[in-house]
Amino acid sequence: MSRAVAIVGFGQTKQGRRDDVSYPELVYGAVKAAFEDAQIAPEDIDAVVSGSMPAPMEGVNAPHLYLSDALAAFGKPSMRVATCGSTGMSIAQMAYYHVASGLFDVVLAVGHEKMMENDPQGTMSTVAEPFFQRPFLAGAAGIFSMQSNMYAHRYNISEERVRQAAAVISVNHHENALDNPFAHIRMKITVEDVLNSKVVSYPVRLMDICPASDGAAAVIFVAGEKAKRFPQKPAWVKGLYYAGDEAFFGDSDKVVWESAIIAARESYRMAGIQNPRKEIDVAEVYNPFTFQELIFYECFGFCGPGEACRLVEEGVVLRGGELPCDPSGGVLCSNPIGATGLIRVGEAALQVTGRADKRQVPGAKTALAHAMGGMDQLNGIMIISSIS
């Protein structure tokens, strides 16, 4: 049996275009907020872990060194992880293992991004290796559009039905974001708005897609036996896992998406969850693209294969439903990529401890947090609960 690990603090910055601060100042804001939430000072931290998108995104090599001051890392063990979109989850998992190893009791995890200082799609195209895929993949939109088409075709779902379900997700999440003061995009939209928005790369439209955002978030992980020293109710990490596919986009099926399925299955096993639909009260699913969220519902066992549209149509995953997804508005409404996966973890922690303010799902006790990275390649999940 390994050491229990809990989350006792969470801070995030306002996300969006943050021309008002330099990159280190942005990170400082999130770390300060987390310290205030947990009522601790830098000397209480035993180790720091951090991460963001590839360093070329902000044009500074080894960001953990550039930002070491802002990360409150001076004099401390400090480590960086970068796994594209799944970075935030990788950071959370790295912090978890720092504590679970027994070597550190209090660990600061920070995710950060200042992508508005660059052309994000330009950087993202450098994720593809130059020999075979870089000329074609056209950044994120290209990949996810291909995946959406595969999904609809696989289950013989009409274009109208899938587009409708995706649009309803978009409307629901944008509505949720109105209750999230930190979210980047906060606007009320209708299904018609989504269906009529500009096509970015068929079938994906502008309002099916996340923004590019600046932002940072910080989470404090502690050893279970020390959790009661902190003012906030602890949110326990009950299960976690991560898995990845091959590098070549064409090598694996991205509809029955093994890495997502395995990440969920192993997390559930660790957390003792047998019926996710019943036992999970709220899910912060990584959703840069609405269509992709449908696939995740199926991979996470919320419904059977091909049935995700029904979950939306019946309102199961919408606000007020049986398993509301992304009450924060999700990645769809706010996407400082390096922080996003960590924000899912922080939001999950707020939900299960009743601290999610206006976006609180009533009575939530167990939450799923998820992040995806690479060209549809990497998936990580964490199960967080108020039950120790």
Next chain:
Amino acid sequence: MDQTEVKFLEQVIYLPYRWAMGPVFTRFFEEFKKKKIMGTRCPKCNRVLVPARMFCPRCFVDTKEWVQVSDKGVIRTWALITFKYSGQPIQPPYITGLIDLDGAHVGFLHCIGGTDLTDLENVKKTIKIGGRVQARWREKPQGNILDIEYFEPIQK
């Protein structure tokens, strides 16, 4: 491995950047344009940090008190750069150095010059750790770090 010649793919990657300075660095450079070097003092450890910062990295608290430091100081260390690399911002030969400006508690990274850099013996005689230097400002400052051309030894 068989005898076929193995190939290499060459590519140059261009990525455009536009970095936000934030309010503190913006103000620093506005003052710099007026030939003033500004620092901020940490309320906890009392160090004056240059360039001016939003926070103290060691105490991790906001540093809101602005303090002007001198444009004269003492050489903490220096290095004569005579090698080239792609994208090098300054053409060699040049001297890079850390200067402890009067009034600051941390070193200021900049260039040292005002002497013949092609002669190492001359450099070693003229540029000394512990030697006093003062900033040589550009005629028309633009509000960036190169508004100081270099620090030069103060003639006695």
Next chain:
Amino acid sequence: MTKKVAIVAVAQMGHDEIFNLNIREITYQVVKSLLAQAGISREEIGTIITSSSDYWQGISCSNSYYYDAVGGYLKNSSKTEEDGAFAFLYGYLRVMSGHFDTAVVHAVTKMSEVPESSTLTNMYADPFFQRPIGIDDLSAAALQANLYMARYGITEEQAAKVVVKNLGNARNNPYAFKKEKVTVEDVLKSERLAYPIKALDCAPESDATCAILLASEEKAKQLTEMPVWIKGVGWSVDDYFLGDRNFLNGGLKRAAQKAYAMAGISKPLGEINVAEICEPYSYQELLWYEQLGFCREGEGGKFIDKGMTSLDGKLPVNPSGGVLAANPYVARGLIRIAEAALQVMGEAENRQVPDVKTALAHSTHGLAGQHHSVVILGK
């Protein structure tokens, strides 16, 4: 949680072997070699941690490129950036947690494929204050070296002795990139790059890869008769602005203290039998002796003068040739750990130091050593 973790196998590939291969092929081959050595299949591996750098690869999200090549297909694999020692440390934490009984840790760097080290390390600097001054790894090391010389009277000759020692040692190392007999004169006469640093004072740029298999106590005993136990670890980072730093006293001392405390070492000079340290610049090896507590502050030059760190000295340092002999920036930290492990296993062939019970491995990255890690391995 497990109480102890061991290294059960190591594998490396040097520049000549991999210069013509792409990173996926290199990664696959070194991991394949590692698994074969350990007699374990990919399916049995618990977790994989790899270290690389997007800038030092020209491919962003660098590990996604070789995720499957490192054996990660549908496995729980993560990545740490910029320092191969991080891959080791994170893998160690994962096994210590009890969630995994084995971890493959890996690092790869191909300096031959990317812009010069100075170009990429100039990118370590922020765009507003330090980058426009042209600061890079070499010029930052020169600032540090000049201060070191002035403070303690360290001489260029003493620094040159490091080069003579390490490049000489490298001749015993089949994985080294640069192995030649050089004299102090050769070093002193070599081209001045950034006074006081000259061409031969600097590490080359080369390609290499390394993979290490970690296992929990129980599993380690099943896999090998010669487990190398991880006795102590420590790592620490310094301030970002070069002007804020104390060049002569910082992260390495803190990292070493943590590792020594964990390993129960109070007298490093007496208790450590061999050390593999990262010395991209000759002067830094002398300074690291002091920071590691091998000798007193200011005495790094005298320490090498007395021959203490030669192969036949009291505490041989870098029998592999160190970073001066092979410098794949990110992988070099993991290679130090692999070399230290080989010493403990007694499998370091021609570079073996006799009677090694305890070995130290050190890694650094960042300008003038902004970050350091120390690992203590033993029987």
